[in-house]
Structure formats: C-alpha cells, structure tokens
Amino acid sequence: MKPLFWLLPKVIALTIAVTAWITPANADVQPFLDIYTQPGPEVFSAVDVGMETLPLLLSDTTHAQELGFTDAEQGPKAKVTKTPFVVFQVGLDQLQAWNGSNPRALLKFANKLLFPIYVGAPVKVKSSLTVRFFEKDKVWKVGQWGSSALIQDLVSKRTTIAPKGFLVTVPGLNRNYFGYLSGVQLILIPLETDRSFAAGTQVPAAKVFNSLSTEAKSADGSPR
C-alpha cells in the first residue's frame, strides 16, 4: 500500500487539473449559444427539408392561417432566418429538487432549434420551424412547423430587448420565457402572465425558479 499513498497527492492534483480542463467556466447555456446561434450546414440540411415541405402543408387558406400565414400562396415565398432561437428546458423534477443554487445550471439544451419563418418585404415573421438533434445518430431532423404566436413574441423581444435571447421552456408547468444573459445573470421574461409575474416583466431567473419550485412540488402526476 505504501506506493499508493506516495502517488495519491499527484493523482488528486492530476484529476483536478483534468476536470478543470474539461469543464468550461460557465458549464450551462453559453457553450450552446456559442455553437447554435450561427448553426452549421448539418442543421440547415434539416431546415431545407422543412422549408421544402412547408408549401405542401399550406394547401388551403384555413390551415395556412392556423400556421400563421395569410394564405397558402405565401408558402413558396417563405424563408427562414439564419439565426434560430436555441431552446432550453427546465424539468419539473429539477424544480422540485431545486435548493436555490445556480439557476443557470437548471437549463438543459432541449436538442431543439426554433427558426423564425418570414415572408415579404417589409419582412414579417409569420411562423416557425423546429429542428431536433438526435444524439444517438448525430443527425438533425425537421420536427415541427407553426407556433405562430410564440415565434412572433420571441422575435419581438429579440429585436427590442436582447439580440442574443433564447427560449426557456418549463413544459411540466406550461411556462415559456424569453431568456438572456446580463453578464453572468440569467434574466427571464415570462411570455404568459401567471399568479406571480406579468407577461413581459424582466425577472432574475432565481426569482422565477423559486416561484415555480413551490408550484412544482404541488404537481401530482396528472396532466396539466
């Protein structure tokens, strides 16, 4: 056992050094924002499939309007922006267990990017396209079209409040937020009014999660 004790301090020092090397300083939203605010061609392959399919889905005025367009003729004219919203989510279980520590650590990349779809000149945001990353196959695929009201709200906030904003969703409690980083602080803007915060208010994430944590603990497993 003697040689083992002799090695121990060096092994511990090496482990600390390796851990520090692998873990970025802000091991939360920033690395994902750095990568996906300007996504690569592998993402746009999936986007292309989605945008080619879109006009086929807008086959009548009613459904075109449901997805946010004026009529079906806007389908072939629609384009996506190059800068999607990175989607982060916060789990119900994480909120239930949250002890008030770093709120940024609650955000998990949802493996989804939300691209605004716009039409015309002047440019008007109409709808959105969601692409999803599949970790197992290392491939991006188109997932959804629509969510017109959500994307218009997000784009409006990105234009007026924070150009590097992103979407934070809490699916278990049906909440969506426009999020952005102010220095190291995570700020959330509720997209819907609830008992605690009015839509559009800028709130530090810790305050939001504190309120949601209480609500999460009352969830009983039935649909909400």
Next chain:
Amino acid sequence: MLKRTVAHSVMFLLLLMFSACVEIDVSIPSKGPGVPRAAETPPIPNLVHPRPLSHGMPALSSIPGKTPISLDAFKKMQTKRLQTGGGAACNPDDKKSIDKVGPALQQTASWCWAASSKIVMESHNIPIDDQCNIVMKVLGEQLCCVKVINKDLIIPENTNCQRGGWPYKVFDMYAFDYENVDSPLDWDALTKEICLNNPFIYVEKRSDGSKHTVIVKGYHNVGPTASNPHRQKVVEVYDPQSKNFQDFTYEEFIGDPNGDPNGQYSYSHFVDYAQIRPLP
C-alpha cells in the same frame, strides 16, 4: 513487487479518471467542441399512479378511467364504425383536417385537461361549460372562476382550483363516450379517426414526470421534395397551452417508443383518448 506497485497505481489512476468523466457528462450535441449538459436529477416516482412496467409501457391498471384497449382492438372498432357509415372514405396518402378545433387557450397553466376536453366535445356541436366551471364540477371546488384577467387567463381565488386532472373525468361528467387506447394510434388508425370526424386527445408523458394533453385534428401525407426522396407523414395538432396550431412530423408526434419517455424525445404517449363522442 515493482510491477505490482505500478499496476496498482495505474488502476487507481484509471478509476479516478473514469469517475471524473462520469460526473461531468460531456456528451456532444453536435459537431464542434464538447459541451457539458446540466446534471440530470433522476425522475421522481409518479405520485398518483403505479410505476410503469419494466418494458416501458404504462401498466394497464395505471391508466385511469375506462378499461384500456389495445390498438388492434381499437382498429377493429374503427373499421366497424366506418362500415356502418360513421364517416367518409379515407385516403391515408392525402390530407384531412377538422376545422372545428381550437383556438382556445387553457385558462390557467394547469387546465390542459379541461381545455382539451371542452374543445373536442364542442367539435361535436354540443355547447360545454367554461373551463372554470368544468374544473369546479370535476374537482369539487368553489371560486375557480374568480378572478378573470381576460378571456385567455383566470387566476382563481381558490388556489385548489389550479390543479391537473384527467380528460376522462370530464367526459364522464358531460356524458361523452371515449376509448382509452394503450399505445399511440398508428398512421392507419390516426387517419381513420380523423376521417370519422373525431379529433382525439393524447396524454404526453415526459421524462421529468409531468404529463400534458394535446389535441390531434388532422393529417397530411406529402412529398417527396428535392431534399427528401420520401413522403412525409405530418400530424396537425393543437396545444391549448400555447394557443398555437402546429404540424408535427409523425415521428415527433409519436415521441419515444413503448411508453418510455427516457429516449431521444424525452416524451412518449401515456394514453390516447379516441372516439370521443356524445353518448347516445
């Protein structure tokens, strides 16, 4: 002795390195530099229903309401209904949409079950109470309709009103029939259900332990396109949480297979409520 010492040291070093890798989880979401994910907390046990069976499907006894039926049994019922003139002939390779669905928002963050049930029941041209009245009747609470902020939002005076619930309880309350199908409708069953003019509700079960209801109102089978040589099956859904209509790829609609939400989508179908119709 020296060999043994070196071997011990190397093994110890490897063990420490391995444990460090496990702790920080450096799974890479895309081409590019490795980015760590936030540590995941294990899902909490389901507080209301028994845990799912080991192969991932929900235990049949855990699906509340009417006795669940298999997809095969459900498809036989559908065929019979179509044969007896319950709906138009279907073309699963085309498209069909039911326009009477939505757009109404769930009026609190917890009322997806009341909102979804109301929307689907009203698509059969039967007026149904407001969401807050449905909630009061089903949950046995008072003061759920106070205070109304606007037509899309209520902040109930009684906080007990703001709870989750199950669509089947609403169907029972308002004399509607339904079937609990224990797995997601396949393309054949989905398209037939829409052709029968029956929008349906599925309960999405997520990996974090939460559940949510979403309405299916149509389908498209389109393509191919220049970038995609295959036809694309697409499902029209309406989510009362966001007041947003969405088209999902069929794969996105299904999510993780076999009722186990811990795969790449992080959600699966807990149950599909189909053939929601007024009792004769």
